[in-house]
Amino acid sequence: MxxxxxxxxxxxxxxxxxxxxxxxxxxxxxxxxxxxPIVVPDTPVDIASAESIYKSNCMACHGDEFQGAMGPALKQVGAEMSKERIYKQIVNGGGGMPGYEGRLTEEEIVNLTNWLGSFK
Ligand code: HEC
Missing domain, CATH: 1.20.5 (Single alpha-helices involved in coiled-coils or other helix-helix interfaces)
Known part of the structure; x- marks a missing residue:
């Protein structure tokens, strides 16, 4: 019982x-x-890591020279978008782009964001 x-x-x-x-x-x-509000920490960019992540995750849609393909060109993305918006786009995706939350680590996303943010 x-x-x-x-x-x-x-x-x-x-x-x-x-x-x-x-x-x-x-x-x-x-x-x-x-x-x-998201604040992207200003960590020094690890270029090698960002490039290798870009090659395997982003290049197919954004081009090997950041010239754009199915996705928009990223050559000037740091001048066009705030780091916070770049970060959000990578985390959430949208407009045909997949979100990378859970697929890349927080560190990797912040590193990519700071790297792209320097494209001016
Ligand atoms: C399946 C194709 C695809 C992949 C893979 C992809 N993207 Fe995108 N991305 C897009 C599209 C399409 C847009 C436009 C979204 C919109 O206009 O709302 C975009 C927009 C962006 C933007 C905003 C640019 C702008 O001018 O609006 C950034 C930054 C970005 N992507 C970075 C990345 C990064 C970093 C990766 C890899 C981690 C990645 N993308 C992977 C398709 C992709």
Whole structure:
């Protein structure tokens, strides 16, 4: 009898955990994204790393000379866009571009952003 009560309670706890995971976490993330303006830290650019990530993830759409292809040219992107907007575009994608959140590390995205931000 006591075992049954215990397993029912465990079942409820598990359900609650699933609920919290499914419904609470995304909401919190959204709030964090919307209410905190992004500030891209000014870390020194690791050019070798940025180039190699660019080659394997971005070049197909933005061109080997940043001249653009399916995606827009990036030659002057640092003059046209703030680093915050570049960062957001890489993280979220949009307009035909995939988002790289979870596919590249935060460090890699910040490095790419600072690298592209210097294209003026
Ligand atoms: C599947 C093709 C594709 C891939 C892969 C891709 N992009 Fe894009 N990218 C696009 C398109 C299309 C746009 C235009 C989006 C829009 O106009 O809303 C874009 C826009 C951008 C912009 C904004 C430029 C502007 O002038 O609006 C930046 C910065 C950018 N991409 C960087 C990257 C980086 C860095 C990577 C690799 C990590 C990457 N992209 C991978 C297709 C791609």
């Amino acid at each position: 006591q075992k049954r009560v215990m397993s029912i309670m465990l079942g409820f706890a598990a359900l609650l955990a699933v609920f919290l995971l499914l419904f609470n976490l995304p909401e919190k993330e959204e709030v964090a994204q919307d209410s905190h």
